[in-house]
Amino acid sequence: MLNAAIRSGGTYLYRDLCKFNYSTAISVCRQFNTTQGQFQKLAQFCSKSILRSFNNKSVTHNTYVKTNKIIMPEEQKPQVVFVLGGPGAGKGTQCSKIVERFQFVHLSAGDLLREERAREGSEYGTLIESYIRDGKIVPVEVTCSLLENAMQNSGKTKFLIDGFPRNQDNLDGWTRQMSDKVDFLFVLFFNCPEDKCVERCLARGQAGSGRSDDNLESLKKRIQTYNNDSLPIIKHYEQIGKVQQIDANPSADEVFKNVEKVFVDAGFQ
Numbered sequence: 001m002l003n004a005a006i007r008s009g010g011t012y013l014y015r016d017l018c019k020f021n022y023s024t025a026i027s028v029c030r031q032f033n034t035t036q037g038q039f040q041k042l043a044q045f046c047s048k049s050i051l052r053s054f055n056n057k058s059v060t061h062n063t064y065v066k067t068n069k070i071i072m073p074e075e076q077k078p079q080v081v082f083v084l085g086g087p088g089a090g091k092g093t094q095c096s097k098i099v100e101r102f103q104f105v106h107l108s109a110g111d112l113l114r115e116e117r118a119r120e121g122s123e124y125g126t127l128i129e130s131y132i133r134d135g136k137i138v139p140v141e142v143t144c145s146l147l148e149n150a151m152q153n154s155g156k157t158k159f160l161i162d163g164f165p166r167n168q169d170n171l172d173g174w175t176r177q178m179s180d181k182v183d184f185l186f187v188l189f190f191n192c193p194e195d196k197c198v199e200r201c202l203a204r205g206q207a208g209s210g211r212s213d214d215n216l217e218s219l220k221k222r223i224q225t226y227n228n229d230s231l232p233i234i235k236h237y238e239q240i241g242k243v244q245q246i247d248a249n250p251s252a253d254e255v256f257k258n259v260e261k262v263f264v265d266a267g268f269q
């Protein structure tokens with residue numbers, strides 16, 4: 001359809017562009033060197049479908065990208081921070097504080113998997129439960145789709161992705177499916193001694209978390225998976241200068257002082 005539009009040399013554009021999805025429409029506009037005036041005409045014509053898509057996708061209407069003669073509204077990609085660290089390091093606790101202070105959306109990959117496990121009729125419920133209980137990492141196709149859906153459904157643009165990517169399969173899958181769609185900022189890494197992680201998870205279990213993996217047997221496996229599979233991913237991001245490391249040992253409020261500084265230094269108010 002895109003090729004047909006391009007071949008038709010422009011006359012096709014205003015009449016039929018509204019039938020395209022957002023990305024195709026943008027692509028056609030670029031191919032036709034659409035000017036700002038033409039774009040406005042197009043926008044009026046296609047107000048029902050295209051403009052609604054633009055709004056959903058948080059296009060910055062006042063900003064125009066100028067490349068040669070092409071003048072198009074610039075799409076603001078969602079911003080993503082990955083939050084990593086051992087089990088019980090305090091990722092979820094700190095994410096709640098970041099949400100309150102900086103209005104990010106917190107998406108815990110573990111929570112999304114637990115929700116999917118509990119969803120009636122889910123084809124992945126049994127698989128997810130066996131992976132979680134064994135401290136193993138669920139195939140990325142499942143997790144990445146849950147994350148992408150949650151991002152789209154939120155209608156927001158600043159995300160903390162907590163507990164992902166946890167292994168090479170996660171990283172490869174995310175890169176394939178999501179890297180072009182988002183603006184990745186950095187990894188927020190909570191560095192916590194192993195004994196402290198275990199102590200916190202066991203206390204959380206005893207306090208009634210209801211999690212099937214807050215027990216010593218599952219924790220041994222989770223820590224092994226973390227050391228073998230997740231630490232190399234953190235090292236990878238460190239090598240490309242994308243890790244903000246936080247000491248997760250002190251009290252939650254003390255930890256947050258350092259977290260807050262990272263976000264302020266990154267330009268968030």
Ligand SMILES: Nc1ncnc2c1ncn2[C@@H]1O[C@H](COP(=O)(O)OP(=O)(O)OP(=O)(O)O)[C@@H](O)[C@H]1O
Nearest residue numbers: 086087088089090091092093200204250251252255
């Ligand atoms: N800095 C801290 N000092 C003491 N306890 C903490 C601290 N941060 C979190 N906790 C407690 O430790 C437990 C684990 O914290 P949290 O759920 O935030 O960790 P997490 O890294 O998200 O864990 P998981 O990866 O297992 O989901 C919770 O009961 C929480 O209240």
Ligand SMILES: O=c1ccn([C@@H]2O[C@H](COP(=O)(O)O)[C@@H](O)[C@H]2O)c(=O)[nH]1
Nearest residue numbers: 109110131132135136137138143163164
């Ligand atoms: O990307 C992910 C995130 C989580 N899992 C599985 O869930 C449990 C619990 O995760 P928490 O982050 O501690 O809530 C984890 O041990 C994995 O089994 C996953 O597979 N992929």
